[in-house]
Amino acid sequence: MTSSMLILIVALIGIFAYFAGRIRAAGSNGRTHSRPGYHGAYVALSALIPALALVLVWSIAAPIYINGKVHAALPSDLKSDPAIEALSFNSVVGISRGLETIPASEVAAARSGTKTWNEVLAAGNVPVAGDLRPEIISAAQSMNAMTESSRSTLAAIAVAVSLVGGFLGYRRVSARFRARNLVERVILVGLVLCSSIAILTTIGIVFSMLSEAVRFFAVVPPHQFFFGTVWDPRFAAAGSGGAGGQFGLIPLLAGTLYIAFVAMLFAVPVGLFSAIYMSEYASPKFRALAKPALEVLAGIPTIVYGFFALTAVGPFLRDLSSSLNHLVTGDASNFIQAQSVITAGIVMGIMLIPFVSSLSDDIITQVPRSLRDGSLGLGATRSETIKKVVLPAALPGIVGALLLTASRAVGETMIVVLAAGVAARLQLNPFEPMTTVTVKIVNQLTGDLEFTSPQTLVAFALGITLFAITLMLNIYALYIVRKYREQYE
Amino acid sequence: MNMIAETKLEPKQVQTMQNSFKMLGRNVTVHYGAKQALFDVNLAIRQNTVTALIGPSGCGKSTFLRCLNRMNDTIDNCRVGGEITLEGQDIYDPSIDVVELRARVGMVFQKPNPFPKSIYENVAYGPRIHGLARSKVDFDQIVETSLIKAGLWNEVKDRLHEAGTGLSGGQQQRLCIARAVAVSPEVILMDEPCSALDPIATAKVEELIHELRSNYTIVIVTHSMQQAARVSQRTAMFHLGQLVEENDTDKIFTNPDESRTQDYIMGRFG
Ligand SMILES: Nc1ncnc2c1ncn2[C@@H]1O[C@H](COP(=O)(O)OP(=O)(O)O)[C@@H](O)[C@H]1O
Ligand SMILES: [Mg+2]
Numbered sequence: 001m002t003s004s005m006l007i008l009i010v011a012l013i014g015i016f017a018y019f020a021g022r023i024r025a026a027g028s029n030g031r032t033h034s035r036p037g038y039h040g041a042y043v044a045l046s047a048l049i050p051a052l053a054l055v056l057v058w059s060i061a062a063p064i065y066i067n068g069k070v071h072a073a074l075p076s077d078l079k080s081d082p083a084i085e086a087l088s089f090n091s092v093v094g095i096s097r098g099l100e101t102i103p104a105s106e107v108a109a110a111r112s113g114t115k116t117w118n119e120v121l122a123a124g125n126v127p128v129a130g131d132l133r134p135e136i137i138s139a140a141q142s143m144n145a146m147t148e149s150s151r152s153t154l155a156a157i158a159v160a161v162s163l164v165g166g167f168l169g170y171r172r173v174s175a176r177f178r179a180r181n182l183v184e185r186v187i188l189v190g191l192v193l194c195s196s197i198a199i200l201t202t203i204g205i206v207f208s209m210l211s212e213a214v215r216f217f218a219v220v221p222p223h224q225f226f227f228g229t230v231w232d233p234r235f236a237a238a239g240s241g242g243a244g245g246q247f248g249l250i251p252l253l254a255g256t257l258y259i260a261f262v263a264m265l266f267a268v269p270v271g272l273f274s275a276i277y278m279s280e281y282a283s284p285k286f287r288a289l290a291k292p293a294l295e296v297l298a299g300i301p302t303i304v305y306g307f308f309a310l311t312a313v314g315p316f317l318r319d320l321s322s323s324l325n326h327l328v329t330g331d332a333s334n335f336i337q338a339q340s341v342i343t344a345g346i347v348m349g350i351m352l353i354p355f356v357s358s359l360s361d362d363i364i365t366q367v368p369r370s371l372r373d374g375s376l377g378l379g380a381t382r383s384e385t386i387k388k389v390v391l392p393a394a395l396p397g398i399v400g401a402l403l404l405t406a407s408r409a410v411g412e413t414m415i416v417v418l419a420a421g422v423a424a425r426l427q428l429n430p431f432e433p434m435t436t437v438t439v440k441i442v443n444q445l446t447g448d449l450e451f452t453s454p455q456t457l458v459a460f461a462l463g464i465t466l467f468a469i470t471l472m473l474n475i476y477a478l479y480i481v482r483k484y485r486e487q488y489e
Numbered sequence: 490m491n492m493i494a495e496t497k498l499e500p501k502q503v504q505t506m507q508n509s510f511k512m513l514g515r516n517v518t519v520h521y522g523a524k525q526a527l528f529d530v531n532l533a534i535r536q537n538t539v540t541a542l543i544g545p546s547g548c549g550k551s552t553f554l555r556c557l558n559r560m561n562d563t564i565d566n567c568r569v570g571g572e573i574t575l576e577g578q579d580i581y582d583p584s585i586d587v588v589e590l591r592a593r594v595g596m597v598f599q600k601p602n603p604f605p606k607s608i609y610e611n612v613a614y615g616p617r618i619h620g621l622a623r624s625k626v627d628f629d630q631i632v633e634t635s636l637i638k639a640g641l642w643n644e645v646k647d648r649l650h651e652a653g654t655g656l657s658g659g660q661q662q663r664l665c666i667a668r669a670v671a672v673s674p675e676v677i678l679m680d681e682p683c684s685a686l687d688p689i690a691t692a693k694v695e696e697l698i699h700e701l702r703s704n705y706t707i708v709i710v711t712h713s714m715q716q717a718a719r720v721s722q723r724t725a726m727f728h729l730g731q732l733v734e735e736n737d738t739d740k741i742f743t744n745p746d747e748s749r750t751q752d753y754i755m756g757r758f759g
Contacts, residue, residue, distance in 0.1 A: 370598060373596075374604065377596035378592075378615040378668065379672065
């Protein structure tokens with residue numbers, strides 16, 4: 001029986017339990033504590049939850065148990081080298097999968113010796129190594145047998161648990177039984193579980209990055225990483241101990257912050273002024289049209305902006321600089337490179353404008369009307385009111401919004417790759433290429449990978465650094481935004 | 490009604506009364522979009538007098554009040570018709586500067602709305618935007634006298650640089666009055682200034698209104714009959730966007746001309 005079949009059967013039992021509970025509650029004499037629906041839900045839940053929990057635990061535990069058994073059963077000469085053991089185990093798994101798709105007649109033919117296993121498996125599209133050892137085949141067969149028996153045992157137990165649970169739940173249904181409270185509690189627990197999944201995955205991600213980063217720092221001392229000013233992780237040949245190469249974070253961090261700074265320099269004034277216009281001056285009609293249009297901009301994938309930078313902004317700035325240079329000095333060489341900090345900054349700024357304006361607009365409109373009225377009533381003009389009352393009142397919130405935006409700028413990758421290049425350089429000229437932490441992470445993790453060399457492990461150290469930076473920015477931003485909210489409650 | 494009575498007066502008398510009228514509304518109509526909120530209101534506001542506007546909710550008291558310093562301009566779909574004069578000058582005339590008008594006709598709102606700034610900066614706000622003072626000493630002077638006039642000085646003189654929003658509701662409202670007084674307006678409009686305050690704070694504000702009367706012309710919207718009777722000399726009764734009658738407060742409360750006024754004061758509707 002497949003697992004989906006099993007779940008379907010348990011679900012049917014649940015539905016049946018629901019109606020049974022409902023009918024029993026409706027039929028009980030006297031005023032029931034909870035409405036029949038709650039009784040039904042209670043009976044259904046008692047049929048479903050234990051059974052589904054069992055299915056969940058079983059399907060995690062059973063493969064672990066079976067794999068352990070298979071490992072133990074491998075012949076000892078295959079277990080001498082961990083690499084060979086892993087390889088043999090993989091072929092056991094591959095063959096066991098293949099055996100399930102290959103027709104029984106073929107399997108019988110192989111067993112009786114009329115065909116070789118190699119022929120049969122190759123016909124069934126299972127890749128096999130040249131010399132197939134009989135132990136591997138038998139291991140695969142015993143694995144399949146164990147899996148099959150585990151499945152049917154699970155099915156029998158789960159259905160039984162479901163029936164017993166449903167029956168016990170059904171027995172409890174009576175006029176005074178507080179089904180509503182119990183159902184409410186189950187709903188609460190469900191909601192808590194869902195929200196903890198999000199948190200737990202974040203924690204999981206951090207830990208996996210952290211453990212890889214620790215492996216990196218075992219090879220490269222932290223001070224060389226955090227304070228090194230040269231980024232040159234030459235890919236050493238595999239097996240040469242991974243030595244060589246310099247992993248200085250500083251050029252990447254400088255590039256990240258520089259490009260983000262230039263982007264904010266463009267995005268903040270434009271976004272903020274457009275937010276002020278939208279919230280304070282625009283007619284409702286214009287606002288209804290322009291606000292969604294701006295928000296559509298926020299939905300454009302960043303690679304599209306990168307493309308724009310590569311084909312439009314970069315060449316434009318390069319040509320502009322060369323004609324300017326020609327005008328002034330007569331020399332037509334360009335002083336702005338097509339790929340440069342400024343190109344990436346401008347395009348990233350354009351990308352950030354909708355974030356700045358939409359977030360600030362929300363915050364500015366939150367400033368109570370009474371404050372505006374108070375200021376206008378004293379004879380202040382509209383712009384005086386905005387400058388002296390609305391913006392100061394909204395300032396903490398706007399700063400929070402800008403920090404959130406900045407953390408986006410810091411994490412942006414695609415625009416940088418296309419607009420500022422991949423050269424890690426430590427310099428100050430905004431017209432020259434630079435690169436960022438995220439670009440280098442991608443760089444180190446594409447191509448042939450060997451997860452033991454510092455050249456790839458450094459990506460995790462970079463990732464955790466970036467994570468720490470954006471996390472701090474976000475926490476600080478949320479703190480400020482929250483403080484601002486309290487002011488008007 | 491009142492206007493008709495006045496036209497029967499001797500020309501000389503009319504002249505002197507005109508002079509004592511600080512503001513005069515003639516055939517004032519207000520529309521919010523398609524909905525008409527005021528119908529041909531004729532009302533005179535006398536100099537150095539507290540005029541109370543009473544009437545059931547939604548009858549247009551606030552709307553009329555906001556016409557007097559053109560706060561209705563800030564509402565998108567609001568149109569004002571008729572004529573309103575301040576000392577004989579039409580305040581809706583294109584040549585009038587709203588900023589200047591609002592400096593002369595100040596406003597205190599229903600809910601205390603101090604700016605999220607210090608007490609000092611709240612009071613100094615108006616004088617700053619109108620350039621009423623140059624030096625720090627002048628500002629200090631204005632802040633002090635305004636707070637004294639608003640009866641708040643003794644309570645806040647030691648913490649002028651703390652947030653205005655940290656004061657109690659009643660103190661906040663008196664701070665807003667001080668803020669309005671600081672630009673030396675001639676008329677102060679108050680829209681239910683005590684409706685968010687407790688009885689003790691209300692009593693303080695009422696006392697303050699009494700004192701302010703000698704220097705300012707005050708128009709106050711109120712829901713409380715007792716308050717109207719206590720603080721005002723003239724009372725105007727509104728109903729369904731119309732002015733029912735306007736007269737001496739004593740007369741309105743003892744012997745009104747209109748039965749609708751009688752009914753409202755007796756609590757029979759509204
Ligand atoms: N901003 C507005 N937009 C549309 N209608 C309004 C607005 N303000 C007030 N009104 C309407 O105008 C009428 C008078 O309102 P208002 O002057 O606030 O009454 P009052 O202050 O006497 O309670 C009410 O019917 C109200 O619904
Ligand atoms: Mg009102």
